[in-house]
Amino acid sequence: MGSVAWVPHCAGQLPCGVFELIFAGTSAQPFKYTEDFVTAGYGWPTTHGEGWGADPMVNYSAINKVPPLRSGQVTTGQTVHAFVAIMLGEETQWYVTVKDPDDVSNVEAGWAVHA
Secondary structure (H helix, E strand, O other): OOEEEEEEEEEOOEEEEEEEEEEEOOOOOOEEEEHHHEEEEOOOHHHHOOOEEOOOOOOOOOOOOOOEOOEEEEOOOOEEEEEEEEOOOOOOEEEEEEEEOOEEEEEEEEEEEEO
16 A cells, blocks of 8 residues: 545545555466455454445546556556545544455455555
């Protein structure tokens, strides 16, 4: 995780956390990602549910957070730098997870952040 920013008016009048994600390919197997499987919640998914995912209605250009994370993969030596906006409701301690699109039971990365 690169950073997190609290944006009070992300989509219309709704506040959100905008997470800067950096994925670096370091293994022989490609790392796949999609914004649909980046979630934020009040606790780890196994203890407090799945959380909330990226909001497709966010205009990333309007909040100066481009490029948005969509989907793809990185291989050895490649790096992806992108943002994902999630409607959070309030600034607090959040837990962000990235799941494998091919196996959503596999949490590939997770961070505790204050947004």
